[in-house]
Amino acid sequence: MVSTHTTIGPFTFDNCLMNAAGVYCMTREELKAIEDSAAGSFVTKTGTLKERAGNPEPRYADTALGSINSMGLPNKGFQYYLDYVIELQQEPDSKNHFLSLVGMSPEETHTILKAVQASDYQGLIELNLSCPNVPGKPQIAYDFETTDQILSEVFSYFTKPLGIKLPPYFDIVHFDQAAAIFNKYPLTFVNCINSIGNGLVIEDEAVVIKPKNGFGGLGGDYVKPTALANVHAFYKRLNPSIQIIGTGGVKTGRDAFEHILCGASMVQIGTALHQEGPEVFERITKELKDIMAAKGYDSLEDFRGKLTYID
Numbered sequence: 001m002v003s004t005h006t007t008i009g010p011f012t013f014d015n016c017l018m019n020a021a022g023v024y025c026m027t028r029e030e031l032k033a034i035e036d037s038a039a040g041s042f043v044t045k046t047g048t049l050k051e052r053a054g055n056p057e058p059r060y061a062d063t064a065l066g067s068i069n070s071m072g073l074p075n076k077g078f079q080y081y082l083d084y085v086i087e088l089q090q091e092p093d094s095k096n097h098f099l100s101l102v103g104m105s106p107e108e109t110h111t112i113l114k115a116v117q118a119s120d121y122q123g124l125i126e127l128n129l130s131c132p133n134v135p136g137k138p139q140i141a142y143d144f145e146t147t148d149q150i151l152s153e154v155f156s157y158f159t160k161p162l163g164i165k166l167p168p169y170f171d172i173v174h175f176d177q178a179a180a181i182f183n184k185y186p187l188t189f190v191n192c193i194n195s196i197g198n199g200l201v202i203e204d205e206a207v208v209i210k211p212k213n214g215f216g217g218l219g220g221d222y223v224k225p226t227a228l229a230n231v232h233a234f235y236k237r238l239n240p241s242i243q244i245i246g247t248g249g250v251k252t253g254r255d256a257f258e259h260i261l262c263g264a265s266m267v268q269i270g271t272a273l274h275q276e277g278p279e280v281f282e283r284i285t286k287e288l289k290d291i292m293a294a295k296g297y298d299s300l301e302d303f304r305g306k307l308t309y310i311d
């Protein structure tokens with residue numbers, strides 16, 4: 001019997017597939033649709049201290065090779081999502097969930113995390129260090145000194161299972177430097193990758209989204225090779241206790257298979273979910289299981305991280 005069962009830290013999931021933060025997770029209704037789908041879990045929209053409208057529209061566009069967006073962290077505020085996941089965990093058949101969070105400053109991030117620490121929430125937390133689409137705000141995880149400082153401060157008081165959403169890295173030395181920082185802390189997981197920031201898509205003679213003169217994060221086919229590289233680079237460098245969630249360019253079972261082969265324990269779906277809706281999880285799960293069956297794999301652990309190289 002082929003199984004896509006997986007674990008992140010002490011949490012178990014019947015399926016390794018889930019949504020990516022930012023897609024189909026703005027409202028309770030959208031999150032409920034993911035909860036009721038074949039997905040193994042959901043992650044909430046990244047919640048900030050206060051509700052945010054985000055960037056002006058149009059701020060998302062499908063493209064021939066995926067998508068481009070400059071959403072600007074629109075969300076209903078972290079308390080909205082915290083209340084919902086606490087409510088769901090009271091239900092007997094509830095899945096385990098991920099609560100995505102970030103402040104617009106380090107002080108706000110600590111305010112949010114201290115509220116979560118004091119709450120009854122018992123699931124996983126994803127600290128988003130990688131949003132590329134807030135004008136005037138850099139991606140935190142590209143500043144290694146700031147990242148180290150934030151994690152040091154967070155883990156001085158935060159004891160619940162915490163992971164971080166990362167931007168793509170492109171230089172081998174950056175994988176080494178980032179992993180050296182992450183290995184200092186009791187992270188439960190890292191999520192590789194957020195969109196590739198500040199791409200530009202043109203139709204006719206105009207950009208396709210409004211914010212930042214058309215600059216936005218790329219998703220879909222554009223990003224899969226970069227996502228796979230980041231997943232495998234961190235799989236090889238991080239402490240075994242820090243698991244990997246693979247995100248980027250997953251629209252088929254083969255794409256999910258490759259993320260797991262590179263070392264991912266769970267796989268998130270963004271652009272394809274936006275384009276197809278929650279039914280995408282059933283299709284990609286079947287495709288993944290068919291590949292596993294054809295190769296004689298009964299579980300993800302039979303091939304996770306077992307990427308082979310050319311001699």
